[in-house]
Amino acid sequence: AQSVTQLDSHVSVSEGTPVLLRCNYSSSYSPSLFWYVQHPNKGLQLLLKYTSAATLVKGINGFEAEFKKSETSFHLTKPSAHMSDAAEYFCVVSRRTGRRALTFGSGTRLQVQP
Amino acid sequence: NAGVTQTPKFQVLKTGQSMTLQCAQDMNHNSMYWYRQDPGMGLRLIYYSASEGTTDKGEVPNGYNVSRLNKREFSLRLESAAPSQTSVYFCASSTQTGQGTGELFFGEGSRLTVL
Numbered sequence: 001a002q003s004v005t006q007l008d009s010h011v012s013v014s015e016g017t018p019v020l021l022r023c024n025y026s027s028s029y030s031p032s033l034f035w036y037v038q039h040p041n042k043g044l045q046l047l048l049k050y051t052s053a054a055t056l057v058k059g060i061n062g063f064e065a066e067f068k069k070s071e072t073s074f075h076l077t078k079p080s081a082h083m084s085d086a087a088e089y090f091c092v093v094s095r096r097t098g099r100r101a102l103t104f105g106s107g108t109r110l111q112v113q114p
Numbered sequence: 115n116a117g118v119t120q121t122p123k124f125q126v127l128k129t130g131q132s133m134t135l136q137c138a139q140d141m142n143h144n145s146m147y148w149y150r151q152d153p154g155m156g157l158r159l160i161y162y163s164a165s166e167g168t169t170d171k172g173e174v175p176n177g178y179n180v181s182r183l184n185k186r187e188f189s190l191r192l193e194s195a196a197p198s199q200t201s202v203y204f205c206a207s208s209t210q211t212g213q214g215t216g217e218l219f220f221g222e223g224s225r226l227t228v229l
Contacts, residue, residue, distance in 0.1 A: 009154070036218075043118070043204060043220030044157075090156060101172065102218070104149075104156035 002027040004093045006105035014113045019063075019078040021108045023091035026072060033074045034092040034102075035065055044090065050074065061085070086112045116140050120205050120221035127195045127228045135190040135224050137205030145208045146188035147172075147218070148180060150201040157204065163188055195228045202226070 007022040025031060032051045036044040048059025055067040061084075065076045074091060091105040118139045127133055139146065144165045149157040159172030161180040169180050177199060179191045188207075192199055202225050206218040 034217075041223070043222045044206075044218070045220070046217045049217065101159060101162070104158070106154055106156045 002029070002031065002093050002095065002103050004091050004103055004105040006089075006091050006108045008108050009106065010109045010111065012111040012113060013081045015083055016080050019076070019081045019085065019110065021076040021089050021091075021110065023074045023076065023105060024072055025074060025091070025093045027093055027095070029095045032094045033065075033067060034094070035059065035063070035074075035076050036090045036092060038088045038090065038107075040087070047076070047089070081110075081112050083112050083114065086110055118205055118207055118219050118221040120203075120224050122224060123222070124225050125227070127192075127226065129196060129228060131195050132191065132193050133195065133226075134192075135203055135205070135226075136187070137189065137221060138187045139205075139207040139219070140186065141207060141219060142185070143207035143209055143219070144185070146182065147206045147208070148178075148188070148190045149204045149206065150174065151204060151223070152201050160190065160203075192226075195226075197228045200226060200228045 003026045005024045034049045035047040037047050038044045047063050048057045050057045050067045058064045063078045088107045088109050090107050092102050094102045121136045147162040148160040151157050158174050163169045163182040166185045181189045202223045204223050205221045208218045
């Protein structure tokens, strides 16, 4: 079984300040982990993914996430928020082998204030 | 380079009506998926197709049927629409590798309202 919990449904930051979106996961198997972003009225786009290589994963648009097995976390960070980062972000867990259904978190809406 | 294309983008139905959501991908992906998105619930898998000729139920299959018409196309049918099926529907496709499910590529969504 697997599940993912996004600890904040809404996060508001000022432009130029750091972003932290929190994600905890539960998995009976070695997981793959992903962050997706969804801009208004659009489909989801992959930001970054962890599949067992380096625990610090760099993605597009300056985002990165660190896989911490001991804490079962995969938090998404960015040093400096931009107005264009305002969107909804989804943390996703998947098995790496066998049946590879993905489980989505409920999402975190990021608001960026000017 | 279209990626994943869904039609229609918007649809209003009355309870009991039927309709089919169409999805096509041009990336030669084996796997295709239908998700629904409801506020505060993330995306929930309705059906998926690991390869041409196969389909499997996901988390919330009741009230839906699917057809994997060929490698490119994967349709979702509502036989008798209910208000609980009001949602935004996303089609996605992906590759499957030794490292598990590859990147999902999503369409832009189909917004369905059932009155």
